[in-house]
Amino acid sequence: MNRYRKRIVSALMSLLLTASPLMAYASEKAEPIVFEPVSEEELLRNDLAEIGENKLILIEDGQTDFTIVIPENASDPLREAAETLQNTLKQMSGAELPVVVENQLENAEHTIRLDEVFGTERPADEELADGYRLVIDNTYVSICGQTQVGTRNGVYAFIENQLGCLFLTPDDTYVPQHTTVCLVKADVADTPATLWRDVYAYETAQNHWAAKLRLNGIDVESDDTDKTIEQLQYEGWGTWCHDCYDYLSPDDYFDEHPEYFSEKKGERVYTYEGRDAYLCLSNPEVFEIVKNSLAEKIAENPDQLYWDFSGNDNYALAGCECAECKAADKAAGGTGMGTLLPFLNKLAKAFPDKYISTLAYLHTLKAPKNIKAEPNVVIKLCSMPGDQASSYLNGANKNASQFKEQVEEWSKITDKIVVWDYVVDFAHLLLPFPNFAVQAQNQKFYEDNNIIGVFHQASRENGGEFACLRAFVLSRLMWEGSSMDVAKCVSQYVTAYFGAAAPKILEYMNLCASELSAGDKTLGLYDGLFAHYKSYLSEENVRQYQDLIAEAKESVAGDAVLTGRVEEVELSVVYATVLLPEITEEERQTAVSRLKELCETHDISMVCEWESLDDFLANTLTATVASSQKALKRPYIIAVSAVAGVALLAAASVLIVKSVKKKKKKAG
Ligand SMILES: [Zn+2]
Numbered sequence: 001m002n003r004y005r006k007r008i009v010s011a012l013m014s015l016l017l018t019a020s021p022l023m024a025y026a027s028e029k030a031e032p033i034v035f036e037p038v039s040e041e042e043l044l045r046n047d048l049a050e051i052g053e054n055k056l057i058l059i060e061d062g063q064t065d066f067t068i069v070i071p072e073n074a075s076d077p078l079r080e081a082a083e084t085l086q087n088t089l090k091q092m093s094g095a096e097l098p099v100v101v102e103n104q105l106e107n108a109e110h111t112i113r114l115d116e117v118f119g120t121e122r123p124a125d126e127e128l129a130d131g132y133r134l135v136i137d138n139t140y141v142s143i144c145g146q147t148q149v150g151t152r153n154g155v156y157a158f159i160e161n162q163l164g165c166l167f168l169t170p171d172d173t174y175v176p177q178h179t180t181v182c183l184v185k186a187d188v189a190d191t192p193a194t195l196w197r198d199v200y201a202y203e204t205a206q207n208h209w210a211a212k213l214r215l216n217g218i219d220v221e222s223d224d225t226d227k228t229i230e231q232l233q234y235e236g237w238g239t240w241c242h243d244c245y246d247y248l249s250p251d252d253y254f255d256e257h258p259e260y261f262s263e264k265k266g267e268r269v270y271t272y273e274g275r276d277a278y279l280c281l282s283n284p285e286v287f288e289i290v291k292n293s294l295a296e297k298i299a300e301n302p303d304q305l306y307w308d309f310s311g312n313d314n315y316a317l318a319g320c321e322c323a324e325c326k327a328a329d330k331a332a333g334g335t336g337m338g339t340l341l342p343f344l345n346k347l348a349k350a351f352p353d354k355y356i357s358t359l360a361y362l363h364t365l366k367a368p369k370n371i372k373a374e375p376n377v378v379i380k381l382c383s384m385p386g387d388q389a390s391s392y393l394n395g396a397n398k399n400a401s402q403f404k405e406q407v408e409e410w411s412k413i414t415d416k417i418v419v420w421d422y423v424v425d426f427a428h429l430l431l432p433f434p435n436f437a438v439q440a441q442n443q444k445f446y447e448d449n450n451i452i453g454v455f456h457q458a459s460r461e462n463g464g465e466f467a468c469l470r471a472f473v474l475s476r477l478m479w480e481g482s483s484m485d486v487a488k489c490v491s492q493y494v495t496a497y498f499g500a501a502a503p504k505i506l507e508y509m510n511l512c513a514s515e516l517s518a519g520d521k522t523l524g525l526y527d528g529l530f531a532h533y534k535s536y537l538s539e540e541n542v543r544q545y546q547d548l549i550a551e552a553k554e555s556v557a558g559d560a561v562l563t564g565r566v567e568e569v570e571l572s573v574v575y576a577t578v579l580l581p582e583i584t585e586e587e588r589q590t591a592v593s594r595l596k597e598l599c600e601t602h603d604i605s606m607v608c609e610w611e612s613l614d615d616f617l618a619n620t621l622t623a624t625v626a627s628s629q630k631a632l633k634r635p636y637i638i639a640v641s642a643v644a645g646v647a648l649l650a651a652a653s654v655l656i657v658k659s660v661k662k663k664k665k666k667a668g
Contacts, residue, residue, distance in 0.1 A: 031437070061179050113144075131191030170209035198233065239307055248289050307356055314362075332369055388523040425527055431572060432545070433523065473489050528624060
């Protein structure tokens, strides 16, 4: 009896032990968030039209005597914000408020005062960063930041928060319609949760949309349409990344001073396996050259606050192998930061009014032991390999927990970390990628760990999956902080953008997210359809998505604008369809034709960060589908082989037993 009881207990124990990681995973996994259409009343912001005791009447029955006032020295982006406010109010109510420079107006009453006008003082609170103070009083509204950038942010925030508009895309703004506009009196300071904010995407760099999203990581002053997205991004940064050769170039120094460059396998090299190598940071002359070069760069570009010095993008190299560099890296716990961080600290001391930044990436990813960063050193920490299904706050799967650990280790060394996160599928820019559920938790994790900036890397190509929605939500989240209701934000956006099709689009988004949550453990930045074929991208699910999109289209039939917007989502479902491994070739060709048609209509030429639609259809599609089909056959082949193997073994055993028996008989 005892023996049996012991066996049962031990069996239960081993079952529990085996199951415990699964149980821990299940309890920590991010729950999918549920999107619900917002009521028309809520979207229309009917409260705007209600006159009340505690309210300022800005416009009544389409009439107003209010004026928008700007300072004489208003920057172009601030003037643009004032004009956007003017246009929005006109679109909303029909009333046109003139935009006037302060010295051309005598009376301060009935004014919307932007920046330091009519005695408005800049807010003293240093924590305000590029935030602002908003006052809505009996006869005026005043919006003022510590700089004009703060004021500009305040104007765009006023348009969204007080007036109920939504800056949906670079070209479309949702504006509720009211001939009477009343504002609740207020005196509030509003400051961004994250100091430096960027969503790197094609769309955010278009038409000064970044200003409306209140991102400060993108240049919104430039009207140079020839500038690439890279040239418009990284506002505030003199140098950005992988730039050590910009300070000390092999062209200038390698011939005479190979000792300035990294040692690899006993030789000094400036390239390794076809890619740029590294510098020898232990060499004191290298420091002097880099320092002088940085001084020159700063003199040329004095307004830039952040200056990066980091290694080249070379997976194979792993730093300099000279005796001194190796010893320093080893002493720091086996990380290239053993040589790099002291080098940066010296640079930071030489330029105390600038931030000196570097990449924590590849061999410099790991935080060093026993070295602290100077207060003006910034660490840009990359979430490689990254995950978008479980948050960094919980670290529920391996990739997320690895990044969580890195951030926590780094936050012991510095209070200036910029997170570099990857928020789209770079290999399949159009594939459904349901990663909204983790974003608020990630933001919370950043707030808990001294993160001063977030670089959300999305797609640099036009028209990625939900590109504008994603940029809108992430920008808001970085401003408002982790307490923001992401589900509500998405729901409001979708309701405003898709109109009558919104319920079906939200149903589609909910289904994608819940199926991902129920199935896969990770959502990676290079995943193909087949990685999720047993989950949210199964044929059964894709067919359900097709039905939902068809219903969405039907609900807006006859409306060309809304149909075009639904087609943006249809693109993702059609793209998934062409990759399904078990459909007929006829169905695939129909989907391919539709994909081509939609890409042409919506001006999409790239379906992957490194491959055009034409190349994808000509080369990659067939191979990808074939590889998925082969992988599907593999389990059957293995099963058949296993059965055959067992049968052979059994037959062999019978023969052996028989022959042994025969031998025994003979011997007997
Ligand atoms: Zn070295």
